[in-house]
Amino acid sequence: AQSVAQPEDQVNVAEGNPLTVKCTYSVSGNPYLFWYVQYPNRGLQFLLKYITGDNLVKGSYGFEAEFNKSQTSFHLKKPSALVSDSALYFCAVRDVGFKTIFGAGTRLFVKA
Amino acid sequence: ETGVTQTPRHLVMGMTNKKSLKCEQHLGHNAMYWYKQSAKKPLELMFVYSLEERVENNSVPSRFSPECPNSSHLFLHLHTLQPEDSALYLCASSQSASPTDTQYFGPGTRLTVL
Numbered sequence: 469a470q471s472v473a474q475p476e477d478q479v480n481v482a483e484g485n486p487l488t489v490k491c492t493y494s495v496s497g498n499p500y501l502f503w504y505v506q507y508p509n510r511g512l513q514f515l516l517k518y519i520t521g522d523n524l525v526k527g528s529y530g531f532e533a534e535f536n537k538s539q540t541s542f543h544l545k546k547p548s549a550l551v552s553d554s555a556l557y558f559c560a561v562r563d564v565g566f567k568t569i570f571g572a573g574t575r576l577f578v579k580a
Numbered sequence: 581e582t583g584v585t586q587t588p589r590h591l592v593m594g595m596t597n598k599k600s601l602k603c604e605q606h607l608g609h610n611a612m613y614w615y616k617q618s619a620k621k622p623l624e625l626m627f628v629y630s631l632e633e634r635v636e637n638n639s640v641p642s643r644f645s646p647e648c649p650n651s652s653h654l655f656l657h658l659h660t661l662q663p664e665d666s667a668l669y670l671c672a673s674s675q676s677a678s679p680t681d682t683q684y685f686g687p688g689t690r691l692t693v694l
Binding site: 472500510513514558563564567568571572 | 622
């Protein structure tokens with residue numbers, strides 16, 4: 469069965485510092501991996517996805533993620549955090565079925 | 581979230597009421613989804629429709645009844661709900677039900693069951 473783990477409930481970083489939000493996954497076949505962000509009282513917004521190819525995926529708002537097959541990880545990164553990046557971040561995985569499995573979410577706080 | 585709209589944005593209902601949530605997508609997509617987001621729990625997939633046909637029913641209680649009259653509209657009919665059904669209900673759509681297609685979410689309906 470597929471699963472996703474986001475080991476950190478919360479990540480705190482200072483503005484201008486690099487940020488990493490961690491995600492590990494488990495699927496039986498090829499993984500299709502997604503990152504979404506949710507701001508208060510809003511739906512989820514798509515950031516980026518890995519389907520195949522280059523392990524480093526670039527997405528919206530300066531975010532990127534690195535797919536690591538051996539470590540079954542798909543960590544979200546940004547070189548320089550902004551206060552406006554403070555939000556709830558979700559990693560999701562899907563295999564060949566219709567079901568997308570979301571992680572529990574990681575709350576990111578960026579301090580000015 | 582522009583492109584997928586949900587109404588109402590907030591709904592308070594008693595356990596004996598019947599209400600419906602509406603979702604509309606303006607993206608020309610062929611797949612639509614209902615999710616439940618509860619506090620301190622991961623997002624839970626409820627239903628998946630592809631080309632107006634239900635292709636996934638994730639063990640959802642029968643008090644939740646989906647309807648997809650066309651590829652642009654999705655409804656969730658609610659009746660005899662329980663307080664634990666209080667949550668944010670999110671609708672999403674994607675080009676197709678392919679696992680590689682990105683899902684685009686609406687802003688959600690905040691449901692409170694008294």
